[in-house]
Amino acid sequence: MTIKVGDPIPAATLNILKDGVQPITTAEIFGGRKVVLFCVPGAFTPTCSERHLPGFIERYADFHARGIDVACIAVNDAFVMGAWAKAQDVPDGMLMLADGNGDFTRAIGLEMDATKYGMGMRGRRYALYAEDGVVRHIAVEAPGEFKVSSADAVLAALG
Structure with a gap:
């Protein structure tokens, strides 16, 4: 079942690259915070590298000014x-979350089969906003589109 507004963020452990690979739980990421989490189908892929991540980098200060943390998964x-964050000059404070086995992605029901592109199971392109671990907004892209999950679209939706 796909996660929706009002649902809690499921418990999961992701990884970040910080002095080696470090686990980080969804409780640590979302607990007591306002967080925008956006998912890209793959690091270094065209739309993800040319539009999705760069938009959140450009608007990072706008989210931060509203007290909202930003995370990419x-x-x-x-x-x-980690390499993608370095190549894209991701600002300090923006989390670059690895869901290597797709456990979190499956838990929220937003996986997609990209095997015909040689990419295996991936996450659908989306952005969600959560307050203290509860989803308050979610925007999932239709296949092949990039409209509702951009940084500008999320900022507009949050008012």
């Missing part, structure tokens, strides 16, 4: 997410 490993 992909079904990639922590080393890939």
